[in-house]
Amino acid sequence: MDFEFGVEDEAFRSEAREWFHAHPPQRGDPRAWERELGAGGWVGIGWGAGGFGNRTASLTQQVVWGEEYARAGGPTRLGHIGENLLAPTLLAHGTEEQRRRFLPPIARGEELWCQGYSEPGAGSDLAGVRTRAVRDGDRYLISGQKIWTSLALDADWCFVLARTEEGSVRHRGLSFLLVPMDQPGRIEVRPIRQMSGTSEFNEVFFDGAVAHARDLVGAEGDGWRVAMGLLALERGVSTLVQQVGFAVELEDVIRTAVRNGAVRDPVLAERLVRQWAELRVMRWNALRTLGRTDDPGAPSVAKLLWGGWHRRLGELAMAVRGAAATSGPGPWDGAYELDDQQRMFLFSRADTIYGGSDEIQRNIIAERVLGLPREAKEESR
Known part of the structure; x- marks a missing residue:
């Protein structure tokens, strides 16, 4: 197969690079950065021609944009969940009213989203969801708990998978609801402090939280189909973009090995070469399956590949540094500080x-x- 980009793709790459030259990535105010990306026309480029996003880009141009974003050192996107998960879901399953209400603010970088899927007793087994949503006139009242909710502290809205049919089990009786997060006393967000010292993940508690009936995506009880369609979006273009970040991390580990002499260890040298080769294979596999919808196993294969690869890279980074990997970047003053490689591990x-x-x-x-x-x-389940 031909894994090279075309002339139009490279012209798009030049346009992206020129924009980054004029608008260096911001790290101090992530919300302001989202608005700047929106004003530049770079949010929603994969939504197609419908008047909801900004500029329109082909599948390969979306990959080019993601690659250039990573190479420019762009920070982790607060708007990723709304732009790349919710928006395509609304385009596929939402009403025209929902698209016109929610897509433009996402494209402008003004409204941020989080995903209410996993629960303490239903993580990877999503069909075990217990959060309830009871119809009350023109609204739903939601009660339950979600966990590992990325960016919930920053989000304005959350799309929630909840059980709307009393007595239903597994994938039956689930509904997909859009819920505003600004409901004091009804929604509580508790950050989860991780080993890395950061708190991207959160617990979210719903106590009679309100979602309007007009914000039900798909039919009541059809949430499983909508949710599965959304999960398929977590692979594909985002996987290729992710691999650019992986390459940057691998290059940093290689530089460390050269600088401290660890590269002369034949075992470590072999592991470095293997990581490089596996990353190339992952890229070719992602390009090969890009845009395919007829391969139900492709997303799972991709997740297995990159999950194990990245974990091994973290282990290799620590092995390359040896005993130095156990100390922090500066003098100990009681603070919990880590450098980039330690956080990655x-x-x-x-x-x-x-x-x-x-x-x-x-x-x-x-x-x-x-x-x-x-x-x-x-x-019992």
């Missing part, structure tokens, strides 16, 4: 768990691709 321990654990991904491949018997479920 600690955070990457979760890569094979969040977003669907390795065990779940292997089950999907076994059942949906290989046609093996489904895993037996406990009757």
